[in-house]
Amino acid sequence: MKRRLPRSFYDRPTLEVARELIGKVLVHRTPHGVASGIIVEAEAYIGEEDPACHAAAGLTKRNYLLYGRPGIAYVYFNYGMHYLVNAVTEAEGSPAAVLIRALEPLTGLAVMRRRRAALSPNGHDLAAHALCRGPGNLTRALGITLEQNSADLCGCHLFVEDRGLALEPVGWSPRIGINVGTDRPWRCFVAGHGAVSGRR
DNA sequence: CGTTCGATGCACT
DNA sequence: GTGCATCGAACGT
Numbered sequence: 001m002k003r004r005l006p007r008s009f010y011d012r013p014t015l016e017v018a019r020e021l022i023g024k025v026l027v028h029r030t031p032h033g034v035a036s037g038i039i040v041e042a043e044a045y046i047g048e049e050d051p052a053c054h055a056a057a058g059l060t061k062r063n064y065l066l067y068g069r070p071g072i073a074y075v076y077f078n079y080g081m082h083y084l085v086n087a088v089t090e091a092e093g094s095p096a097a098v099l100i101r102a103l104e105p106l107t108g109l110a111v112m113r114r115r116r117a118a119l120s121p122n123g124h125d126l127a128a129h130a131l132c133r134g135p136g137n138l139t140r141a142l143g144i145t146l147e148q149n150s151a152d153l154c155g156c157h158l159f160v161e162d163r164g165l166a167l168e169p170v171g172w173s174p175r176i177g178i179n180v181g182t183d184r185p186w187r188c189f190v191a192g193h194g195a196v197s198g199r200r
Numbered sequence: 201c202g203t204t205c206g207a208t209g210c211a212c213t
Numbered sequence: 214g215t216g217c218a219t220c221g222a223a224c225g226t
Contacts, residue, residue: 043218045218052218053218054218057212057213060211060212061211061212062210062211062212063211076210076211076218077209077210077211078209078210078217078218078219079207079208079209079217079218079219079220080207080208080209080210080217080219081207081208081209081219081220082208082218082219082220084218084219086218099218101218119220120220120221134219134220135218135219136219136220137219137220175218176218176219177217177218177219178217178218179217197219
């Protein structure tokens with residue numbers, strides 16, 4: 001049972017998409033091999049009224065993809081060293097997205113360790129659950145960079161599959177790593193899962 | 201156990 | 214010039 005998520009999946013209220021992405025499988029095919037993992041943590045960023053959303057300051061050269069078609073990858077560079085990947089949600093003109101924050105590695109563990117080792121010396125020795133724990137770590141492990149910005153998640157290189165998995169229990173909390181909009185419980189995660197980011 | 205802090209580059213004001 | 218949707222090492226208790 002493998003089904004690539006259609007664009008209609010992303011063309012929905014963002015909180016719904018965030019919840020539904022839990023348990024789905026993010027896949028990245030590159031010349032170095034295929035790497036994939038089950039999504040265990042995600043955050044919703046919704047509209048210009050959400051102070052933590054990149055659309056809070058209105059349309060810019062950096063965030064224009066948020067205003068466009070759902071089902072597109074919005075990737076940006078942060079803190080001088082990390083790429084973060086989002087799935088654009090809701091109809092055109094409604095700027096919103098879901099940040100993918102953590103995966104349980106499924107395939108391509110070897111290439112993931114190779115990529116992680118390129119930055120941290122102990123990358124080769126990382127436990128499976130540590131490979132894609134955190135939004136910066138998972139893009140590193142999957143080889144996602146600005147090259148994937150604007151990639152179509154309904155295409156054949158970077159996409160999300162439904163394999164009929166249902167991880168539980170699912171919890172909600174405020175979003176992590178932001179200083180505004182912390183009152184909104186828009187972080188969705190598999191409670192107790194070893195690959196979820198945050199305090200151990 | 202907890203908190204602080206440096207690395208590092210770019211979009212935005 | 215400022216401030217990040219981070220990470221991990223270093224330090225304090």
